[in-house]
Amino acid sequence: MSKFAIDESSLLSEQCIGALLRWVQGNAGIPGVVFPFFASMACAALLPGEATRLRVHDVTLPEEGFGEMRVRAGEGRGVPLTLEIVGVLRQWIDQAGLKPGGLLFPGERDGPLPSSVYRKAWKQAREAVLSLEEREAGVGERVTILRESSLDQWLKTGVPVWCVAEWAGLNASWLAQRYPHRFRVKDVELDWEHLTKVMALPDSLKR
Numbered sequence: 001m002s003k004f005a006i007d008e009s010s011l012l013s014e015q016c017i018g019a020l021l022r023w024v025q026g027n028a029g030i031p032g033v034v035f036p037f038f039a040s041m042a043c044a045a046l047l048p049g050e051a052t053r054l055r056v057h058d059v060t061l062p063e064e065g066f067g068e069m070r071v072r073a074g075e076g077r078g079v080p081l082t083l084e085i086v087g088v089l090r091q092w093i094d095q096a097g098l099k100p101g102g103l104l105f106p107g108e109r110d111g112p113l114p115s116s117v118y119r120k121a122w123k124q125a126r127e128a129v130l131s132l133e134e135r136e137a138g139v140g141e142r143v144t145i146l147r148e149s150s151l152d153q154w155l156k157t158g159v160p161v162w163c164v165a166e167w168a169g170l171n172a173s174w175l176a177q178r179y180p181h182r183f184r185v186k187d188v189e190l191d192w193e194h195l196t197k198v199m200a201l202p203d204s205l206k207r
Contacts, residue, residue, distance in 0.1 A: 004177045012140055012149040017042050020125045020140075027124070033113060034121045036092040037105045038146060043085040044069050045150035045168050048143060052112045054104040056093060061086045071169065079167045118143060151175070155182040 012020070021042065025035040041051055050071050058070045059081070067081035067089075081089070089104075098104065107113040122143040130139060139145075147168075154164045155175070161183075165172045176183050 004174070005180050006148060006152075006178055008181045009137075010139055010145070011152050012145055014153060016129070016140075017146065017149060019129045023125045023128050024121060030121045030124070031117060032095070033092075033105050033107070034118055036088050037113060037118060038122070038143075039085060039088050040069070040105075041143070041146040042150055043082060044071075044079040045147045045154070046071065046079075047147055048115065048118065051105060052103075055100075056098045056102055056104050057100040059089055059104065061090050061093075077166060077169050152179055152182065155179055 021035065021039055024030050024038055037051055040046055040054075041048065053072060054069070058072070060068045061081070064083075066083070067086040069079045069081055071077050071079060092098075093104075096106075098106075102110065103112060105113045107117065122140075126135065126140050134140070151164060151168055154167070155161065161172045161175055164170075165175055168175075
């Protein structure tokens with residue numbers, strides 16, 4: 001197994017991520033910016049540093065259908081946004097009165113959201129939602145697990161690896177090394193009848 005492989009048990013399920021986000025959203029002591037910040041990390045597989053640099057004009061949020069987020073790391077990449085996260089971001093932008101050129105997730109005085117703010121909120125959510133056993137095992141210890149788990153969910157649902165790689169700003173070979181449990185041959189359902197036809201010798205070579 002690759003030294004880069006992530007332990008499958010350390011990843012957060014869709015239900016667990018939902019519970020963590022709902023706790024953040026419903027806690028009056030958490031700054032309002034943190035919920036859409038975490039939600040974007042979870043839905044678009046962002047690194048914290050990528051999310052803090054996003055500006056309002058980097059997101060396209062139509063009233064219907066998929067939106068898009070332009071992440072500027074390196075040469076930049078586009079990530080599709082589902083109707084749910086489009087709604088979350090539209091509401092956040094309206095609520096916070098954000099302008100197109102401004103940061104999408106600003107901290108105080110319109111500067112970048114400090115890591116101390118979202119890390120504190122993540123720690124609180126983790127302690128409130130996860131069991132003691134899960135916390136002691138290190139589950140969700142870092143907020144980057146939102147990105148890791150999102151990439152795993154994309155692969156699990158059958159999004160082509162090259163597509164996941166493009167959305168995440170990675171390469172396909174790295175994903176195969178990081179998530180080997182999503183590339184096990186025994187889990188692949190093969191159409192043996194079709195494969196037999198594909199692998200058959202050309203007619204000219206048959207006797």
